[in-house]
Amino acid sequence: MITMHPSFEMLRPGKKFPTVWCPGCGHGIVQGAIIRAVQKLGIPRDQMVMVSGIGCSSRMPVYVDFNSLHTAHGRAIAFATGVKLHNPKLHVIVITGDGDALAIGGNHFIHAARRNVELTVILLNNNIYGMTGGQYSPTTPIGKRASTAPYGTAERDFDPCALAVAAGAVFAARGTVFGVVELEKMIQQALAKRGFALVEALSPCPTLYGRLNREGNAVKMIQWQKENTINAKAAAKLPPEKTAGKIITGVFHDAEVTPYTEVYQGIIDKAQGQKQ
Amino acid sequence: MSADIRLLQGNEACAEGAIYAGCDFFGGYPITPSTEVAEEMARLLPRHGGKFIQMEDEIAGIATMLGAGAAGAKAMTATSGPGFSLMMELLGYGCMAEIPAVIVNVQRAGPSTGLPTKGAQADMMQARWGTHGDHPAIALCPSSVAESFSLTVKSFNLAERFRMPVQLMLDEFIGHLREKVTIPAPGELEVYTHPRPSVAPGEYRHFGDGTSVGGAYAAMGTGYRFNITGLTHDPMGFPTGRTDEIRWKMDRLRAKTDDHLPELVDVEREFLDDAEVVLFAYGGGARTAQEAVRLARARGIKAGLLRPRIVWPFPDQTVADALAKAKAMLVVELNQGQLIGEVRRVNQGGTKVVPVLRYDGEIITPDELMTAVEANR
Numbered sequence: 001m002i003t004m005h006p007s008f009e010m011l012r013p014g015k016k017f018p019t020v021w022c023p024g025c026g027h028g029i030v031q032g033a034i035i036r037a038v039q040k041l042g043i044p045r046d047q048m049v050m051v052s053g054i055g056c057s058s059r060m061p062v063y064v065d066f067n068s069l070h071t072a073h074g075r076a077i078a079f080a081t082g083v084k085l086h087n088p089k090l091h092v093i094v095i096t097g098d099g100d101a102l103a104i105g106g107n108h109f110i111h112a113a114r115r116n117v118e119l120t121v122i123l124l125n126n127n128i129y130g131m132t133g134g135q136y137s138p139t140t141p142i143g144k145r146a147s148t149a150p151y152g153t154a155e156r157d158f159d160p161c162a163l164a165v166a167a168g169a170v171f172a173a174r175g176t177v178f179g180v181v182e183l184e185k186m187i188q189q190a191l192a193k194r195g196f197a198l199v200e201a202l203s204p205c206p207t208l209y210g211r212l213n214r215e216g217n218a219v220k221m222i223q224w225q226k227e228n229t230i231n232a233k234a235a236a237k238l239p240p241e242k243t244a245g246k247i248i249t250g251v252f253h254d255a256e257v258t259p260y261t262e263v264y265q266g267i268i269d270k271a272q273g274q275k276q
Numbered sequence: 277m278s279a280d281i282r283l284l285q286g287n288e289a290c291a292e293g294a295i296y297a298g299c300d301f302f303g304g305y306p307i308t309p310s311t312e313v314a315e316e317m318a319r320l321l322p323r324h325g326g327k328f329i330q331m332e333d334e335i336a337g338i339a340t341m342l343g344a345g346a347a348g349a350k351a352m353t354a355t356s357g358p359g360f361s362l363m364m365e366l367l368g369y370g371c372m373a374e375i376p377a378v379i380v381n382v383q384r385a386g387p388s389t390g391l392p393t394k395g396a397q398a399d400m401m402q403a404r405w406g407t408h409g410d411h412p413a414i415a416l417c418p419s420s421v422a423e424s425f426s427l428t429v430k431s432f433n434l435a436e437r438f439r440m441p442v443q444l445m446l447d448e449f450i451g452h453l454r455e456k457v458t459i460p461a462p463g464e465l466e467v468y469t470h471p472r473p474s475v476a477p478g479e480y481r482h483f484g485d486g487t488s489v490g491g492a493y494a495a496m497g498t499g500y501r502f503n504i505t506g507l508t509h510d511p512m513g514f515p516t517g518r519t520d521e522i523r524w525k526m527d528r529l530r531a532k533t534d535d536h537l538p539e540l541v542d543v544e545r546e547f548l549d550d551a552e553v554v555l556f557a558y559g560g561g562a563r564t565a566q567e568a569v570r571l572a573r574a575r576g577i578k579a580g581l582l583r584p585r586i587v588w589p590f591p592d593q594t595v596a597d598a599l600a601k602a603k604a605m606l607v608v609e610l611n612q613g614q615l616i617g618e619v620r621r622v623n624q625g626g627t628k629v630v631p632v633l634r635y636d637g638e639i640i641t642p643d644e645l646m647t648a649v650e651a652n653r
Binding site: 012015025046047049051061062065066067068069070071073075078079080081082083084086087089090107108111266268269270271272274 | 279300301303319322323325327329332333335336338340341342343344345346347349351363369373418456495497498499501502503504505506515562572
């Protein structure tokens, strides 16, 4: 018997498939994790808004049957702030990439975290500008090659989770497409959070980052994630030499702070109390 | 109930007008000489249950405004030259995504930082062509504090009806001018809010109602799920590369203004019936032009004033008609000559078109204008 894939009801039918993503790209795996997380939490699609910027990952809103807003490069979080503040009942997910969120959109990223606007920010980190052909991004590790770094980059990379926590985010976690079960749980936690919540999803780009840095095909790049990531809890028990050079995954920060729209409602109440 | 009479600045009247029009969202960034608009909105909006947010820069200001607009708000931002330049990319986004909103630009003298506390009308072509790509533009210029109120209301009405960002091009002179204003009673001025769709959600097409003007469109979270993108898209809002769909979208945008020119003409005419010397003036620059026309009439000169309140789309026919009857048209601008290019474009006959310009941060005086009137009578 043929049964419908459980994620199918959340996808938009018709001419939008196949996706723009290359074979072996990790973004579809992240999309699947997001859909399952939303389904498990039982959030009605009509209340879901997916806002994105520009780049490979930012094409996701077209495929998912939510209210969707594909904005301009770097500005997704600023648009999403307007959506959420205008209608706090809406559940707002921001889909963004390493270039979109941390270079052109870096200012909006830190300020939304500082305000603690209730946004679930899924940052699909592939360490490269994919859409434009493989230029280096704020998360390209120093020395790695890109089309604009033919001899390797001279720049240090951002840690998006540390940046978000420093700026005031109430939740920050890093997962991988290799560890998609764990990633889905992180997204579920982030969606349930009231405040600015970041999930950084490490998503390989075999077409550009992988090719330019001779990392092998998609399977090898996902294998690399398995071998080079350590969960934060496990890492805490290991001596430093065992964790050197590894990427730490897991939930780094989970705090309770009154969210922005709730604080603003207090301002409305105060202003209306003073009204003659 | 006695009339609500107040002494207000143009910027304050703009904020009061926004509230009157039902504005329920403001996102912006402080910049002289527009700041009073934001300050007033910060005070007034929460009282009316609306939301005010001061963002991290002007790009974020217009972005959050457009996000709120897409979600269903009557949204607004206010800025001045440097901030207006920063907003240009997303002005085009608002046109492409067909999001109603009002952008207030209290013009100051540029370029660059220029003269932050002094007025100008030097962003007029930027309002028309500042963002990349072909797009429609609607821009209004108030010449008094009372008009700052009424044209703000009108800007919201036009934004709702034409489903696009409308630009209220104030200038520092009117923004900081204090005058007596009678705040209209509720219902006295028209307030237009676009209709919401009544079709079944499965049949709803966010950009496919057959018309780009006066149609129904949905807010987020009301059962009509739709996609909005800055990419060229089909009637469902999904990106397209098909030439027929691209042409459909571009023609749809162009039709907003091109197919509705009569309702987008808003021109004040003073003494035009027998005028031989016509002053073309707008915004702050029109205040002294009004005085100059009265002075000229007192001296027996047949002078008249043509003052567009809506400058984009440009009132071609109205200006052409005035040019046909006049000996000379003096184009009064607080810049180095911007809308004069439009006047020359529509000047089909042999009418003399004379620039009367000032761009040193001060308003042009009636005496300066009279010298030009005398020289061209």
